[in-house]
Amino acid sequence: MMRSLFSGVAGLKTHQTKMDVIGNNIANVNTVGYKTSNVTFQDLVYQNKSNASGPNDDRGRAGINAKQIGLGVSTASIYSNVTGAGSAETTGNPFDIRINGDSFFVVSDGTQQYYTRSGAFTVDANGTLCMSSNGYTVQGYGTVTNSKGVQEISTAALVPLKIMSPENKVSDPMATSKGYVTGILDANSPALKQEAGQVVDMKVYDKEGYRYTVKYKFLPVDNGSGGYEKGQYDVSVTDILDSNGVSIYREQYEAVYNTDGSLKTPAETDDDYAKCKEAFFTLALNDASDPNTDSTAFRTGCTYSNSGPDADGRYTDTITYAKTRIVFDTKTGEYTGPFSDKESTKKGFMLNLNTLLSDATVNNSLRNIPMDAFTENVEVDFSTLKNIDNKGSSTINGGNGGVDSTEGSGWSVGNLTSVSIGVDGNITGSYTNGQTKLLGQIVSAVFSNASGLEKTGDNLYSATLNSGDAILGDVGANGGSYASGELEMSNVDLSNEFTSMITTQRGFQANSRIITVSDTMLEELINLKR
Numbered sequence: 363m364m365r366s367l368f369s370g371v372a373g374l375k376t377h378q379t380k381m382d383v384i385g386n387n388i389a390n391v392n393t394v395g396y397k398t399s400n401v402t403f404q405d406l407v408y409q410n411k412s413n414a415s416g417p418n419d420d421r422g423r424a425g426i427n428a429k430q431i432g433l434g435v436s437t438a439s440i441y442s443n444v445t446g447a448g449s450a451e452t453t454g455n456p457f458d459i460r461i462n463g464d465s466f467f468v469v470s471d472g473t474q475q476y477y478t479r480s481g482a483f484t485v486d487a488n489g490t491l492c493m494s495s496n497g498y499t500v501q502g503y504g505t506v507t508n509s510k511g512v513q514e515i516s517t518a519a520l521v522p523l524k525i526m527s528p529e530n531k532v533s534d535p536m537a538t539s540k541g542y543v544t545g546i547l548d549a550n551s552p553a554l555k556q557e558a559g560q561v562v563d564m565k566v567y568d569k570e571g572y573r574y575t576v577k578y579k580f581l582p583v584d585n586g587s588g589g590y591e592k593g594q595y596d597v598s599v600t601d602i603l604d605s606n607g608v609s610i611y612r613e614q615y616e617a618v619y620n621t622d623g624s625l626k627t628p629a630e631t632d633d634d635y636a637k638c639k640e641a642f643f644t645l646a647l648n649d650a651s652d653p654n655t656d657s658t659a660f661r662t663g664c665t666y667s668n669s670g671p672d673a674d675g676r677y678t679d680t681i682t683y684a685k686t687r688i689v690f691d692t693k694t695g696e697y698t699g700p701f702s703d704k705e706s707t708k709k710g711f712m713l714n715l716n717t718l719l720s721d722a723t724v725n726n727s728l729r730n731i732p733m734d735a736f737t738e739n740v741e742v743d744f745s746t747l748k749n750i751d752n753k754g755s756s757t758i759n760g761g762n763g764g765v766d767s768t769e770g771s772g773w774s775v776g777n778l779t780s781v782s783i784g785v786d787g788n789i790t791g792s793y794t795n796g797q798t799k800l801l802g803q804i805v806s807a808v809f810s811n812a813s814g815l816e817k818t819g820d821n822l823y824s825a826t827l828n829s830g831d832a833i834l835g836d837v838g839a840n841g842g843s844y845a846s847g848e849l850e851m852s853n854v855d856l857s858n859e860f861t862s863m864i865t866t867q868r869g870f871q872a873n874s875r876i877i878t879v880s881d882t883m884l885e886e887l888i889n890l891k892r
Contacts, residue, residue: 365409365431366880372434373873376403379437380866387854388863395480395821396852397444398859404438444812444823448479448853450845456781457483457491460850463842465806466823468834469498470522477807477832479850480821489526491789491804496820499523502787502804511536513800515788520834525781525789525801533776533793535571537736538762540770541713542743545758546750547580547595547690553756554582561600564760566715567772568736571795574610575603576713578760583687593690593749602715686711688744695750709745741770773797785843786836807832808840 380401390396411429445464459481461467466477469492476498484494491500499522506516524530541564553560559579566574579600582590604610689698699708715736746765747758763771776795783789787804809815814829825832837844 364880364884365433366876369432369434370873370876370880372406372436373876374870376401376435376437377866377870377873379440381863381870383440384859384863384866388856388859390852391854391856393821393852394482394849395448395478396854397442397446397448397479398852398854399440399442401440402438403435405432406434406436408432442813442815442817443853444479444815446853448851451849451851452847453849454847456783456846457485458847458849459483459783459804460845460848461806461837461842462845463837463840464812465808465837465840465842466812466832468501468520468805468807468832469493469822470501471496471498474824475501475832476818476822476824477815478821478823481844482849485526489524489528489530491523491525493820498820498822500804502789502802504802505800515800515803520805523789523802523804525791526778530791530799530801531778533773533778533791533795533797533799535567535569535775535795536772537569537738538566538740538770538772539738540741540743540764541566541576541760541762542710542746542765543578543758543760544743544746544765546748546752546756547758548752548754548756549582549590549592549749550751550754551756552754554580557581560756560758562758562760564742565762566736566740567762567774568715571774573605573774574715575607576715576760577601577603580758593692593695595688595690595749597686597688597744599713688747690747690749695748697745697747697749700744709741709743711742711744713740713742715740783844783846785845786838787844803836804844805834806837806840806842807834809833 380403383399383401387398408430411431412426414428415426417423417425447462450460459467461479461481466479467481469476469478478493480493480495482494483491483500486492486497491502492498493500501520502523503515503517504519504521504523505513508514543562543564547560548554551560559581562578562580564576564578566576568574577600579598581596581598583594583596585591601609686700688700690696691698700711743765761771763769773795776793776797778791779794780792781789781801782792783804787806789801789803791799791801793799809825809832810830811828814826815823816826816829818824
């Protein structure tokens with residue numbers, strides 16, 4: 363039997379294989395993330411007609427090469443161009459993601475991890491980021507809250523990214539911890555010549571996200587001679603309003619104690635309670651049973667006196683809330699600090715809103731304000747105030763947060779409005795209260811031999827012994843990045859595929875001719891018998 367018949371059959375089979383691969387490439391020309399495959403051939407074993415012999419100087423004969431007849435061709439490899447990037451297609455969908463670089467997305471069917479270059483993702487009913495084609499969940503890192511209350515990435519474990527879970531749909535409120543008053547305080551402002559004074563509002567939030575308005579009043583310091591102390595002003599809180607504009611500011615009274623140290627109530631004797639018209643910084647009361655107790659617990663702006671015992675053996679603690687004084691340099695008009703540094707900072711004062719709003723003391727007519735509504739005192743910054751001439755117009759205004767930042771500003775509860783994915787894979791949520799929150803990070807995988815991955819269908823790959831284990835981490839660690847709102851299309855080159863198809867067709871045709879000619883030769887051999 364002629365060996366050429368078998369060689370022709372082997373040639374037909376290998377060219378059929380190559381045509382199958384070409385057909386699959388062309389069929390997936392518009393498949394998201396598809397990577398083209400290429401076939402290489404190799405020759406088969408050889409039959410030796412004679413072995414090679416070396417030169418023989420004694421006999422004067424040269425060497426002779428081996429005489430070998432090849433037995434056809436076979437498929438050497440089917441190589442997938444996994445690292446070749448496909449073209450980018452803009453979709454505008456924030457959950458469509460394209461990878462720049464050699465990395466892969468990590469997805470899971472719940473039991474096994476797979477890898478893909480197809481970033482056509484969506485969010486399911488549970489808020490989990492997943493593949494839109496089969497529902498496999500996208501894997502990544504979750505978040506934890508650090509000591510400062512800020513979300514940060516936790517690399518402790520790989521988890522499905524539930525970016526729109528119920529807890530992520532809401533931004534928790536935050537109490538205000540910083541405020542400021544800034545602008546120009548002109549000594550010739552008409553408001554400063556009146557008892558009402560220069561009024562400034564400052565918005566604050568409590569820990570439940572409710573907003574309040576603190577009203578400040580500025581008045582020049584009386585020098586006792588019918589004039590004013592230059593560069594010195596008294597500041598007091600005149601009112602605190604809730605979000606509906608209703609006053610919730612409580613009145614302050616002197617406190618009267620019984621001989622056993624217990625606080626008397628207004629019902630026992632109203633005459634023992636004198637109303638304090640101005641209140642600013644408050645305090646914890648001293649022990650009434652000891653008239654010599656030091657008043658170190660008092661806030662700046664408060665004075666303390668103790669009288670008694672009276673005829674009934676009672677001591678009376680009298681708390682007088684004086685106006686808080688701020689001072690400016692008389693030459694430059696620059697703020698130089700508070701009148702006293704007790705319970706204050708270099709920039710301003712610590713405002714204890716819990717004490718100002720709470721009904722835990724003697725005034726039983728106070729509105730019902732929850733205790734500990736503010737998690738910490740509000741540090742009010744006056745340092746940018748200027749006491750200079752502005753043609754009689756004061757421009758002072760107040761706000762929450764820092765003078766040049768939003769740190770400590772506080773905010774109300776917010777609802778999730780949008781989600782964005784950064785080049786580093788960080789997923790960030792934006793909320794109606796103006797806040798943003800880190801929701802997680804998409805993890806990427808790289809392999810020492812990406813071409814060794816096994817295609818499993820559905821645009822998925824699985825690791826093999828020759829691909830090596832996946833190295834998980836930040837996409838930027840390998841020089842890559844993510845592009846949201848884009849998809850990576852296939853890297854199939856149609857011009858190459860059509861050229862390969864022509865050469866494959868000709869190769870198949872030529873191998874079929876081998877069989878035809880060999881058959882004709884056999885026919886001639888058989889006809890020799892006639």
